[in-house]
Amino acid sequence: VQLVESGGGSVEAGGSLRLSCLVSGFTYSTYCMGWFRQGPGKQREEVALIDSDGTTLYADSVKGRFTISKDNDKNTLYLQMNRLKPEDTAMQHCAAARSRRICRAGTLAIARNYVGQGIQVTVPS
DSSP states (O other): OEEEEEOOEEOOTTOOEEEEEEEESSOGGGSEEEEEEEOTTOOOEEEEEEOTTSOEEEOTTTTTTEEEEEETTTTEEEEEEOSOOGGGOEEEEEEEESOHHHHHHTOHHHHOSEEOOOEEEEOOO
């Protein structure tokens, strides 16, 4: 099983980044998928989830700015991040869980079955 994130980096406040997570080794389309992050000195935070039926869930801090999507043919999960703020600075992780209850509960960060190594997103203040 592998989850490999890409697309991170440093961007000015107000800018955009698109994260990708290439998945292999399990039946990706049936899983709860999502992104969580951990910023410097902050607790781990659920960012965005997408269920196997396409239902999405977002943290209040990113609603209206971030969009999660997936391409089942490419086994790839995406996170489009717009209007980035300094407080978005964090290590972003892609994760997957077998149970759809995890997507409904928003607990992917602590209850995931698989997780990627993470990728840094930096928005200087």
